[in-house]
Amino acid sequence: MKEDTLAGIRTDGGRSPGAAGAALHRTDPLVKLGVGLCLGIFTWQAGPVGLACYLAGLVLVGLLAPGRGELRPVSLRAVIILLLLWVLLKAGFELWEGAAPFAALHQAGLLGLRLMILILGGLCLTAVTSTRQIGLAVDRLLRPVAGERSWRGALGLALMIHFLPLTLRILRQAGMSLRMRKVRRGAATRLRLWIQTVLRVLARTTWQQTLAIAARGLDEPEAWRGRVPVSWRQIGAGALLAMGIAAAAWI
Amino acid sequence: MIRAENLTFGYSRKTPVLRDVGFSLEPGGLAVLSGANGSGKSTLLLLLAGLFTPQQGSISVQGRVIPGEEKQVRRRTGLLLQEAELQILGTTVGEDILLGTDPGNPENLRRAEGLASRMGLSPLWDTPVEHLSGGQRRKLCLASVLMGGPRILLYDEPFSGLDYPAVREFRQILRDNAERGVTQVVATHDLEPVLDLAREMLLLDHGELVGQGPPESLLDRAAEHGVRPPCLWQREGSLVEGLW
Incomplete structure (x- = not known):
């Protein structure tokens, strides 16, 4: 524990990451939130190929994420039921509006995939970012607006x-x-x-x-303030990733 | 030093929970605050912690006076609630202890690790909090509270739901804190686990302070105010060392 912390890998008390996931965990939470937000927006623009790219990327993050067990805080059954419910509802509405059965299933499938990506994205974000990190990032994000x-x-x-x-x-x-x-x-x-x-x-x-x-x-405000160093390299990498996400939406 | 004078407080004005309560506690000791359910123990702790302002009377904690200096009092006190679950907000043990401190400050990390070690939580540093036992959760709460460096610790029913080994461990922590000069107030209706550690006892009944003094001087009257005296006291007429 101490070696990790002295090496600066974990200074916020988060889960101890594996070697591959350490970089993900160390990344500025604001960058991770930004990329997550970008993914959330473009998930609704992307076609099947783009969505498949997103899914593959998230699975990769899931595999690298420190403490992968934490990717299952939500019961799998509940997620499957939720997805199935929305897929069925969407298919039902499409059929109701006169769509052909194949087209209705296609649309419903896309919705299911999008929801799955959003859920997986949220789980990945929480797996590589501690509550504390997210809190500090939100504080920084809101400071220009909320003071x-x-x-x-x-x-x-x-x-x-x-x-x-x-x-x-x-x-x-x-x-x-x-x-x-x-x-x-x-x-x-x-x-x-x-x-x-x-x-x-x-x-x-x-x-x-x-x-x-x-x-x-x-x-009290002091409890949520912390010194988080700004890394232009991480911001650059995040921007590149965001552009990649945007580009995949047009495939 | 904690001093309360003519303290009256109620969550609504019509039904006061505490009436005209007054006492003083010397620094560095452990006081047990006892009374039946609904006697006002938890409310008194919340007032001492600076979380509420009394409707009448005043509280002085290390020279800071309520009403007026609630914030300063809060910085000097640490409160351990009965429901440990709600006091834990971090994902892992380490994260929870460090919550509310600057993560970029290595001194905070060193202190947190020191506290985890004192509480026997070092091997669990990266453990998700939902995997902890009741006793471990209680200790985690205490470690998190101690991160703020309070000189006064207030515990609300710290032994409830703990098994025998956990009670013993917690008693050791109370002793440790006492040796470090921390003033401690333990609110409990179960006197047995804490009585031999206490220097002072406060007895509450329906919001009124019906007794203050060394525990031995109040035990004979405890039952009539809804508090069960310890079994060994009843049998032998004096506190027995080594029960725990």
């Missing part, structure tokens, strides 16, 4: 990342409690009870979370 209040964006993002799994767990546990208590009511009543429970637990959790943030002193 002294830019740290709030960083805190907001960190909280969002923290709250997602927490909320998912609350949703799951509320459903499980209803099933275990064998509530024999109509679907509408069960839905109301579920929403009520979720909201109550979320409200309590939010209150406690607020206290926890304040108790750790994370609600």
